[in-house]
Amino acid sequence: MFSKSLFKQSCKANGIMWTIITVAVCFMLCCVMLISGNGNLGDTKSVLEDAIIEGELDSQVQRRALNYYELADGALCHFDNTFKEKYVAAYTQALQSGKSEAEAGQIASVTAYSLAAEELTTYYSALIEQKGYDENSQEAQEIRGVIFYVFNPLQADGTYMFDSFYTDLGEEAPRYNTLLATISEEGHADERDKYVMTNSSIFLAGNMVKDENIQSVLDVLSEYGITKEKYAEFGFSDYGNVKQKSLEVLVNYRANLEYRLENIKDGETVESIKAEIADDLAGGLLSVLPQDMFDALQEVGQADLYGALIGSIFFKMAGLLLPIIYMIMSSNALIAGQVDSGSMAYILSSGTKRKQVTFTQAMFLISSILVMFLCTTLTSMICFAIVDVSTELTYGKLALINLGAFLVMFAMSGICFLASCYFNRSKHSMALGGGLNMFFLVATMLGLFGSPVLPSIIRMEALNAFNYVSIISLFDVVSILDGTTTFIWKWAILLAVGIICYIVGSLKFEKKDLPL
Amino acid sequence: MTEPVIEIKDLTKDYGEGRGIFDINLTLYKGEMLGFAGTNGSGKTTTIRNIMGFLQPTSGAAYVKGLQTWKHSSEIVKFIGYVPGEIAFPDLPTGTAFLKSQAEFLGISDMSYAEYIIEKLQLDPRAPLKRMSKGMKQKTAIVAALMANPEIIILDEPTTGLDPLMRDAFLEIIKAEHAKGKTIFMSSHMFEELETTCDRVALIRDGHIADIAILDEIRNRKIKEYKIEFVEESDYRRFKETGYDIIRDQPQYCQVTIAITSEQLNRLFHDLKEYQVKFISEVKYNLEKHFKTVLNREKEIKTNVQ
Structure with a gap:
């Protein structure tokens, strides 16, 4: 089946061209991988990415701040009401038992305070039940923390429960009791609000800069792939910064709320107004941009440019050009060119069967392309090891991409080989083999602009039609990079096309007349 | 009676519009040298390609040593040394590289006979193939055909483009091979060279064999x-x-x-x-005259019939 002498002859005839092209392709690959890997690939993209991430982190902080504020304020409001109730009851009772006004007042305050403080626990339990949280859940603990840390209860032994938390942060420990003195006055609500605002912000900031909490925030925003370093870069690990953000949003919130409640319209409830203001202030980028735009920006931000460059641009287009040229010229030189010039007569008159000729030449063509892509695989692996870039590419995926490129070349070389076996004239063989495959390549280039590889913002959907007329589209790089398996059945088609073409070509060559 | 080495029976290769060869009947006997004469386009090369098994006949067949040529092309060519009409060498650097490659293809390790012919022809095969003159290329082709010492030699217009001295040198070699007992089939459109070398000459015209002349009879015409x-x-x-x-x-x-x-x-x-x-x-009554006579007679018969 195999003729060693013919194989040798083919090697000698095509060896130089093969070497030049392989070296050129590997060199180009090196340049592409190393230069773009160490450069600033997509600076604009990073800026965009950062803007989106920062916006989302801001939004997180602001929402929490508003949430804590409302929780604490609600709790303290309840406390106030309970306090007033119990105070009146205790005061009356003290007077009745013969204490002086001043004494009664004193006793009443203390009694009312402790009763109302106890009451808070019940309030808390009712609240978490209403919200549907389990007592031991994180959300419940959070709410508990907010309420009690802000309230900072006075304990039986005269110390305040959470003083150390505040002093550790360099802040003054809050004293709600001082505000209780003015509880009946008009300005009390305002004072209470300010108290809550200040201390809930301290609580928020103090907690948010703790490691375990940072991690939970990162987990919530895991889809953005934010690292701790990036997080710190944006300033969210800085206590003062976070506290400032919280205070800012709360000031805005209170001002807006006051105005809206004074000018409440028909159909609006306090809840709906509060929700609206919260969305407005803490909505992040999503609230400003339409969904499509936001999705598009997110896509750009998350686009793996390096993977797209290597996989889709190099191994599906630019890097295939030289191997295709080699393939066109060598497949013609192996059969049709020799029939055209007449030198095939020497091969056949030496006793080599036609079957041997096609088999040997096919083997040469396929193996030369295979070795070429083994070289590119090796080169790409080495370059990937040298380069340090954030990308979805792995060694495994690189190997798959190289294999995919080889399979595309296998199928296309099948077409060239078929043309070479079918025609007796070089020009016909190159016209079909070369023309068709060049068309595929150009179609793929145009189709790239309409494909999912490019972010939707710069995609030109209409050009996607070209992807349907090119055999190179069966090389699904996007699928490989994403880690799905759709690329496998497409490879099966490529393999089949190649095998069929080689077989049909060989059969045709065996049966046809040769003008030698 | 010597055995037939090449037999062509009712061979037809129809290319359409009257072109091709039709009902060719020809037999070559062992040790014989048969000339194949005809004008350009008369069907000489087509016949030779059929003998080599490069073309599939429309009907009829050619046999080499009893084997059908189209079916057993790769086997029959092993008995044949073929010098094609157009000299086209594979893409190799020098004549030596080409001859070495051919030796490998043919499985020859002993190059002594090839070297003998090279010396006889005064050829320097080290020259690059692309730069060889027509005469050198022809000589190289002959060496390639003869190096395996085949029993049958087929030559398709081998002296076209050679100067008279080269032609004589070439014909000498062919005669020497013939003297060794080889069977030779040579096509040409020059009657003189066929006359001096062949035993018989077949004339082909418009795809049909017009006549087969026996040179002995012509030379020794009473x-x-x-x-x-x-x-x-x-x-x-x-x-x-x-x-x-x-x-x-x-x-x-x-x-x-x-x-x-x-x-x-x-x-x-x-x-x-x-x-x-x-x-x-x-x-002098020569081959050319003989064929002209035959053809005129045919024409007469045709016009008489009409």
Whole structure:
């Protein structure tokens, strides 16, 4: 089946061209991988990415701040009401038992305070039940923390429960009791609000800069792939910064709320107004941009440019050009060119069967392309090891991409080989083999602009039609990079096309007349 | 009777519109050298390609040593040394590289015979293939064909484009091979070279075999023709009466062409002593003349039938 002498002859005839092209392709690959890997690939993209991430982190902080504020304020409001109730009851009772006004007042305050403080626990339990949280859940603990840390209860032994938390942060420990003195006055609500605002912000900031909490925030925003370093870069690990953000949003919130409640319209409830203001202030980028735009920006931000460059641009287009040229010229030189010039007569008159000729030449063509892509695989692996870039590419995926490129070349070389076996004239063989495959390549280039590889913002959907007329589209790089398996059945088609073409070509060559 | 080595039976290859070869019947015997004469486009190369098994016949078949050529092409070519009509070498650097490659293909390790031919032809195969002259290329092709010492040699117009000296050198080699007992099939459109070398010559015209001439018969033809020109017209007229077989008469030049047997030769010269002869020359009966005669006869038959 195999003729060693013919194989040798083919090697000698095509060896130089093969070497030049392989070296050129590997060199180009090196340049592409190393230069773009160490450069600033997509600076604009990073800026965009950062803007989106920062916006989302801001939004997180602001929402929490508003949430804590409302929780604490609600709790303290309840406390106030309970306090007033119990105070009146205790005061009356003290007077009745013969204490002086001043004494009664004193006793009443203390009694009312402790009763109302106890009451808070019940309030808390009712609240978490209403919200549907389990007592031991994180959300419940959070709410508990907010309420009690802000309230900072006075304990039986005269110390305040959470003083150390505040002093550790360099802040003054809050004293709600001082505000209780003015509880009946008009300005009390305002004072209470300010108290809550200040201390809930301290609580928020103090907690948010703790490691375990940072991690939970990162987990919530895991889809953005934010690292701790990036997080710190944006300033969210800085206590003062976070506290400032919280205070800012709360000031805005209170001002807006006051105005809206004074000018409440028909159909609006306090809840709906509060929700609206919260969305407005803490909505992040999503609230400003339409969904499509936001999705598009997110896509750009998350686009793996390096993977797209290597996989889709190099191994599906630019890097295939030289191997295709080699393939066109060598497949013609192996059969049709020799029939055209007449030198095939020497091969056949030496006793080599036609079957041997096609088999040997096919083997040469396929193996030369295979070795070429083994070289590119090796080169790409080495370059990937040298380069340090954030990308979805792995060694495994690189190997798959190289294999995919080889399979595309296998199928296309099948077409060239078929043309070479079918025609007796070089020009016909190159016209079909070369023309068709060049068309595929150009179609793929145009189709790239309409494909999912490019972010939707710069995609030109209409050009996607070209992807349907090119055999190179069966090389699904996007699928490989994403880690799905759709690329496998497409490879099966490529393999089949190649095998069929080689077989049909060989059969045709065996049966046809040769003008030698 | 020697055995047939190549047999062509009712071979037809129809390319349409009257082109091709039709009902070719030809047999080559062992040790024979058969010439194949015909004008350009008459079907010589097509016939040879069929013998080599490169073309599939429309009908009929060619057999080499009993094997059908289209079916068993790769086997029969092993007996044949083929010099194609167009010299086209594979893409290799020098003549030596090419000959080495051919040796590998043919499985020859002993290059002594090849070297013998190379020396005989005075060829330097180290020259680059692209830069070789036509003569050098032809010589290289011959070495390639003969290096395996094949028993059958097929040559398709091998001397086209060679200068007369080269042609002679080439024909000498072919004759030497023939003398060794090889069977040779050579096509050409030059009758002279076929005449001097072949045992038989087949004439092909418009895809049909018009005639197969046996050179022995032509060379040893009993009848000879002589052209005589007379000085005086009276002598000319007198001679015409003497009863020789006059086959051509040119009164304006006082020339007659007569056909006589070798026995009559003496008598002719005796008779001519009586006349004033301007010149006498033998009109040699050669292959070309033979074929022309055959073709004219055919034409006559055709017109008579019509």
